[in-house]
């Protein structure tokens with residue numbers, strides 16, 4: 001099977017896992033594509049899609065731009081409200097393709113077999129409001145718990161109750177990590193920080209390198225030869241949280257109260273987070289940490305404004 005466009009693979013000369021690294025699943029989050037490029041240039045992979053073989057890799061390393069059309073447009077999705085990271089569901093991937101399919105669904109179909117074949121996958125994202133970096137996965141498994149401390153992030157966020165899916169009226173979220181997990185692999189989303197903030201790219205890059213070495217796909221000596229001295233381990237392991245509450249917009253024109261649009265900040269039950277033009281306050285449904293505060297420019301009535309997470 002020919003590779004889809006903007007996918008590159010490095011086949012190792014010795015057996016090992018299949019590991020996939022994705023950037024730009026959301027087209028307005030370019031930090032991940034920069035890290036994908038570092039790897040593909042190190043392996044001499046140019047052009048729109050290419051394969052190579054390397055003694056430095058064990059198994060197969062798959063590199064991909066998630067959504068090239070959305071990246072070209074600098075938009076979250078290629079079209080419509082349902083972005084690529086909400087299409088990885090059996091009922092959508094599995095149904096017969098149609099001319100009226102959204103561009104994002106077409107891309108999901110192209111990437112789905114690669115993600116399904118991955119033992120491990122890391123999907124690099126950015127957030128619309130500022131936030132410390134964190135890892136996420138719909139369901140956190142023992143493998144997630146073992147690998148998460150490789151990343152220099154304070155938090156790991158699970159969504160076992162499916163709050164992210166509800167945002168677009170879906171029953172399941174259809175994320176890349178969910179698709180990997182459904183097929184027996186271990187997938188992470190990695191929110192590196194605000195989507196236009198490249199200042200944390202080096203922290204993410206160190207995590208990517210540790211991840212590739214720990215999964216076994218990249219030999220430690222090859223990592224050091226290609227990319228320099230191996231990064232020191234993170235100072236502290238992350239704390240695990242899960243989404244426990246979400247609040248949807250009931251009116252237009254929502255604005256955050258000063259300082260309340262920051263991800264991973266503590267909130268108390270009933271504490272005001274924002275306000276509509278009618279002066280009606282929007283309050284936290286429970287106490288915990290405020291996560292995924294959606295930037296007001298992206299808020300639509302009926303969709304989620306923000307979530308509250310608590311320690312697992």
Ligand SMILES: [Zn+2]
Pocket residue numbers: 025026029124125126
């Ligand atoms: Zn994203």
